[in-house]
Amino acid sequence: MALVEIENLSYWYPERDEPALDGINLELERGEFVLLTGPTGCGKTTLMRLINGLIPHFHGGRMMGTVKVGGVDTRRKRPDELAREASMVFQDPEDQLVTTTVEKEIAFGLENFGLPSKVIAKRVEEMLVGTGLSRLRRHFIPDLSSGEAQKVALASALALHPEILVLDEPTSQLDPLSSEELLTLVRRVHEETGTTVVMSEHRLERCYHYATRIIHMKKGRIIFDGTPVEAARWCGRNDEAFVPPVSRVFIKAGWEDIPLTVNQARALLHSYGYLERLRVSEERRERPWNHKEEIARAKGVYFIYPQGKEALRGVDLTINRDTHMAILGENGAGKSTLLRCLLGILKPGRGKVELLGEVPSPIRLPRLSSRLAFCPQNPGTFFVSSTVREELLRTLLLRGEKENEARKKAEDQLDSMGLMDLAERNPRDLSAGEREKVVVACALLSPLPDLVVMDEPTRGLDYHSKREIQGKLMSCGEKGCTFLIVTHDVEFAASLADRAAIMGDGKIIVEGNVDVVLGDSLFFSPQVNRLLGDGFPGVIREEDAVRILREAKNLCGR
Amino acid sequence: MLPVYREKNTLVHRLHPLTALLLSLTPAILALILENPLYLPLLCIGLLGLIGVSEVWDECRSFLRLGLIMAMFILLINPLVNRQGEHILVYGPHLPFWGNINVTLEALLYGLFAGLRVFVIVAACGFLSTTVSPDDLLDLLARFSLRSSLAMALAVRLYPGMVVEAERIKEVQLARGERLNEGKYWQRFKAHLPLWYSLFQSSLDRAANIAEAMSARGFGRGKRNVYKKKSFQPRDAIVALPMTIVLAGTIAASTAGLGSYSFFPSLALPWNMWSPFFLGLIAWGNLTVILLIWSWKRWHWLRSKI
Structure with missing residues (x-):
């Protein structure tokens, strides 16, 4: 029996005439790493909310067809009951952390399930260690960076020991390094624990190669379901751009073999001896550099926030017309x-700022x-x-x-x-x-x-x-x-x-x-x-x- | 600085949430019960002393400012709408359907009293929110009512976010050309209206998102457990005792009609034979707790014993 079974499912959000999901049939097996791709508003988030019961229980609306998680119809189980089977990490860390300290946040879900204090303590500890958050244990959550906050959200979801980990664009607010760190953690959890991962993401270069299965959606329907390699080929044939940039350039250049990572692409070029034949070109695209007309300028700008954080330390930057x-x-x-x-909006402690010829x-x-x-x-x-x-x-x-x-x-x-x-x-x-x-x-x-x-x-x-x-x-x-x-x-x-x-x-x-x-x-x-x-x-x-x-x-x- | 809870090394921050709740809400309850204007300033001074000695002055500042604005508003509005009182200070114009707008001495003093009462309540709320961890409060309330604890958790999470969001909206609208800092008060007020609309909408969205996230993590499914329970310590008893005595004494005396006072039709004498009892009780309660908090911070022996 599949872990998640979705049959003939259509769903309408309240007061909407157009269905958000239309005729979805899908089975997810244990241990898969499923990446949902598709344009904004195609139904990825809605599909994920169905898996953990937030739809229809939290959002209401009209639903046809069935969704079964672990063989149980999600209509019969509320999201708070399903949370241990399918835990979700949302897009914005600011909107999902409930308590004020890291330790307390990880314990929140476990407390809601009324687990014994000793079990909670053990799981909190293992999550802190496993996700590298130990040093932040007593940190005040509003003081965390977005990357750290999203890691806390992931640790909180994992603390419930879910069978399915659902991640809705978890790196959309993060810088490249924090994103890499978070996704490496997700991959480790998938590989080491066999947890099923269902994730949506727009920056595909970060996670495409981690996936074992790609589901591509458009206008509420699943239009492709297969392995990443098949998906890349399918995108090439159908002029779809939902592949990593490195795959996209191979597709656009008309190559038949489509690599998914930079490493694979280099190996491919190397196998044809092309990398060896590359000329070193120092050609760079120079634009005329107008030194006269300054639009904005910061000179030796320092800024310290009232809480003491020194945010700018002597910034010099000129932006010319x-x-x-x-x-x-x-x-x-x-x-x-x-x-x-x-x-x-902020007045520098030291240094000068000019904007359009004025001191702003x-x-x-x-x-x-x-x-x-x-x-x-x-x-x-x-x-x-x-x-x-x-x-x-x-x-x-x-x-x-x-x-x-x-x-x-x-x-x-x-x-x-x-x-x-x-x-x-x-x-x-x-x-x-x-x-x-x-x-x-x-x-x-x-x-x-x-x-x-x-x-x-x-x-x-x-x-x-x-x-x-x-x-x-x-x-x-x-x-x-x-x-x-x-x-x-x-x-x-x-x-x-x-x-x-x-x-x-x-x-x-x-x-x-x-x-x-x-x-x-x-x-x-x-x-x-x-x-x-x-x-x-x-x-x-x-x-x-x-x-x-x-x-x-x-x-x-x- | 944002008026949010921060862990600090003071006695108040170490209290059991129930004790801290009692300590914070006692001045607010007393302000509501006491009718005699003589006692409110003492209550107010005591509360400000508590805020100072608990090292949350900076965090409470925005609450105090809000309380002051509300008090001023009541002070200004009450004499205009309250037509009771015998001693007319200013004869105002005659308005159709309303009559004469006369300002009486009684209505003016009642406005001052009501304003001070509101100030004490707002300041007490500020003291509560900056000295009691919202997590502890959520754990405490969830034992009695899941819905009210959800409402509180949302409010606690939303408020700091709203303050930040208000700042962001203001910055963006300034850059769009909204002249928020120019013109007379009315013009500024009008320019700020769209910001409130935007803030309201954002807060609704955020509240829905947080509620969704809480639901997705099992909140609301029934009896919760608490990971790290704060247990009652001797310090809780030492703080709770004077507060309970003050609260019980005031409630008992007021119920017996001993603290009653009347502003209308003309002002009664505020000093009576029971005044020393009330003043003494409030002063004793406040001083005991303030001294205790102050000594705890400075005296290691006390810290280790309670």
């Missing part, structure tokens, strides 16, 4: 603090709104209107446009951004990709601002949404818009930016042309650079890698 600057770095490196100092401050900031656009990390903090149309209109009115003119411009923008169908929807009810698109639409309203500042614009976005937003930004960049982007998404930074800076410990560690900064890095480099960086150190974009692989294919007679 027509530059697309990406700032990368681990969580807590000082990226967001630097952004807030540049906007004048909370009083001056609103006056810069016609020349500056800010896209926050969480679009929820941006939306204050009840429809998308009103949100665009409001942005223009705040910039000082007259109402009639503003209405016309808002309609034009809705049309050009493909948002007309969503114009009367509440922006908070949209999917992550759609919400980000609305924020970008507001930021890029005509007349274009001089500077667009973006904090983690690709959080929770699938490949297509990212490409769409990237396309809009590129076209505005060509019209003279300057971008300052704080991101963990190395692939996005590589494809959009022309300059990059890596921050660490409150300082700019390195800053320069994006292909130099990302090309010379081991962890802050895109997959295509890790593949071809030996011969082409400047290759960081997929388009360039595809061109090289096409040449390689011809050269090797593939």
Whole structure:
């Protein structure tokens, strides 16, 4: 008997006419590592909520068909009863941790099941040791980094000794290193304990190779179910992009063999003798560097939070007109603090900040709104209107446009951004990709601002949404818009930016042309650079890698 | 600084949650029971002393500010809407359907008394939330009522998040061009309204997410166990005793009508033969606990014994 059996399942969220899941038939066996892929809003999260009974018990709605976990219909068991069979780790660590200390958080689920204190103590201890959280045992949870908090969420889920571990985009808030650490832990749990893992993730390069089975979804249906190798081939045949970047470039270059990891790709190229034939090319994409027009500047900026944390320690950064600057770095490196100092929201303890020729401050900031656009990390903090149309209109009115003119411009923008169908929807009810698109639409309203500042614009976005937003930004960049982007998404930074800076410990560690900064890095480099960086150190974009692989294919007679 | 609980090395932070609950809520209960305006300032001073000696002054500051604003609001509004009292200080205009807006001495002093009462209650809530671990409180409440403990857990988790979220929304809206810091009070208030809408919506979303996460981890399935129970220690008895005496004495005396006071139609004399009893009782209770907390921090011998 399969561990999870889903038969003829369709599900509608309350007050929705379109089904979130439509005719799902699925069996999950013990010990599988299942990766759910597909565009935002395709039903991945809904499917995972079904496995642990949150649907229909918590969310309500209409459900047809059956879901059985361990042979028991989930309709007959509430989520609190199913929690020991299927434990879930959610996307946002902030929204799932309930108590105030690490130790207490891990014990929370066990306490709810009324387990004897000795058993709880033993399991808490083993989780602390097993997940490397011992040193944080008594730490105050709000003081943890996102990576640590997500590890605590994972430890709390594992403490219940579940048969199935369900993870809903667990790394979407984490920097590359914390993501790697978390996923390594998940893989270890899977391999060492045989726990069944069901996970959804957009950054496929991080976990595709860990999976034993890929389920691809679209519009509430399962359209592919097979091994990762089969899935990559299927994506190649069907023009789907839901594979790691390294596989994608091989597919686009027309190769028949599709590797899943950089290591496999290098081995493949090596087997045809191509790696040996690579010329070392120092060709790098230089953009004209305008030294005269400074859009924003931080000089010797120090900032200490009232609690004593020294977040910035002498930051020097200049952003010139027509530059697309990406700032990368681990969580807590000082990226967001630097952004807030540049906007004048925080006043540096020492050093100088200039933004659009002024010393920014909370009083001056609103006056810069016609020349500056800010896209926050969480679009929820941006939306204050009840429809998308009103949100665009409001942005223009705040910039000082007259109402009639503003209405016309808002309609034009809705049309050009493909948002007309969503114009009367509440922006908070949209999917992550759609919400980000609305924020970008507001930021890029005509007349274009001089500077667009973006904090983690690709959080929770699938490949297509990212490409769409990237396309809009590129076209505005060509019209003279300057971008300052704080991101963990190395692939996005590589494809959009022309300059990059890596921050660490409150300082700019390195800053320069994006292909130099990302090309010379081991962890802050895109997959295509890790593949071809030996011969082409400047290759960081997929388009360039595809061109090289096409040449390689011809050269090797593939 | 965010008004959230942080573990500190003081006697109050080491108390059993039930004792800490008694210590925090006693001033609030007394403020509600006592009708004589003479006793409230003493209660207020005692509570501020407790906050200071428990080293949570910084954490409580936003609660104190909120209490002060609410007290000022009541002080200003009450004389305008309360038409009782014989001694008219200001003759106001005549309003249709309402009559004359006259400010009386009695209504003014009653407003001051009611404002102070609200201040004490808000400050006591601040003291409670910054000295009692929400985890301990959740464990305690879950023994009696799962629903109220869920509501409390959500409130405790949401409040710090809301403070941070409010800041983030403000920053984003400033960058969008919202002039939140300009203009007169009314203009600023109007500019802030969309922020409240946004904050409310975000908080609802977050509350639903936290409730979902709690449900997914088995919360609500019935009797819980507690991993590390805080047991009653001698220090709990030493703190609980004076608080119980003060609370019981005040309730008994008030029930017998000994502490009653009337503001209307004209002010009664606040000092009567029972005043020394009430003042003495409140002062003794507060001083005993404040001295105990202070000595515990400085005297290792006491720390090791209780």
